[in-house]
Amino acid sequence: MTMRTIFGIDFTSAPRCAKPIRVAEGHRHGSVVRLAGLTALDSLDAFSAWLARPGPWVGGFDLPFGLPRELVEHLGWPTDYTALMSHYASLSRAEIRDRFAAFCNARPVGAKFAHRACDAPAGASTSMKWVNPPVAWMLHAGLPRLIAAGVHLPGHLAGDPSRVALEAYPGLLARELIGRRSYKSDSKAAQTPERLIARLGLVDALEQGRSRLGLRLKLSHAQRDALVADASGDGLDAVLAMLQAAWAAEQPDYSWPPGVDPIEGWIVGA
Template structure:
């Protein structure tokens, strides 16, 4: 039996907006999601990364930045190198680099990684609204300093855990298409979004999900209730990351689901949809 985790990340964890950690156990072909825990500080998150293995976690934030950004700013030309550099220059300087950047060829201010283009995810340079650039600044150095294997950048033999990059929307879209399942409105005003979350929860426990991700999924009743009654969707996103972590583990002999053409400066989101996209040449 191996522990499987899914993590919905935030750059400024606190009691009202925590890092959400979903916990599951994998026994052969059955994945049982048993608990959700709130990590209310980056210190608690760092302590989690020190947990002895074996385990695997999918975390919902961009682990890397676009290759062109790294090269244009002449940051160290390795993931560990530029993550360490960014951490040392500090948050204000890093955010200034992102806000002041403009690609001389295209004129674009925000670039996307190869995996972002295929997944339809945001640029990791974005600092506003969904501030994934801030998540990178907070989270990537913690991964870089941890004893964990960080796919695809670093393989460690320390006996610690394995970390992969997740993107829960890729799971949700298989259940409900591109409908939004999150709301800033309190229950019961977000009844429509609650029903969409319910549809996702039913789908991930269905044979259709098993055909895609390879596992039968069970969820305790208390976790289902918590996900339905969480309008911001943090708990559900953590569960969807569990699905991606378990699938990635099943592909450990094939680079954890990371394709051969992955850019090792940028990183990769693990999900079967991206493997299919890659193999089809799209």
């Protein structure tokens, strides 16, 4: 049997040298996932080129793969997944923001946004949010490139079965291990000793295999130091997504529960 490489991708919709897309590469041996290395991609074109690498691999991508059905039907957008994503990609960010804002403005306080079925169990933001965090832009920038690369999107769209892309959410695994403690910030002023201690605790928990995934992370001393020292948490988020993908790769249907709406999709482990 060919060993599949496992990837975790901490995605950003506007990658640049100072804030690249982070890719963690690992290999699973039984219940141990060894981190082989971390890569930085500083443009969306570099991301597209990276996606073309031959399989076999399974990747956990920290970006939404779908939209809330309630939103899609309200806007009169296509309800076929491929047609929906093509339509979404054809719109500018300004057009998307205007449509989403009009949807929210017509709704009562406390229920402004529509949600996917996986959002609440994962503790994730709705994929229609355009600020804090701008996950709508992550979907807009990332998903069309996954489709163009011809990767397999289980539950959504058949593609190359040797290159499998799954929706991951690092925050879900992090919260299981350290609760609601914040472990990262892009703001220098917010890169506090408390967040450093939280990253240390998170890495410890991953190495000891304390999550319900039943997997232990294997790091070198240098890798461990680098993950703890990175105050942005981007490398650590890529590693968390990698572990989620490693778990899902061994589950029936890549851990998709029965009856999931392909327009909305599912977050690994939700």
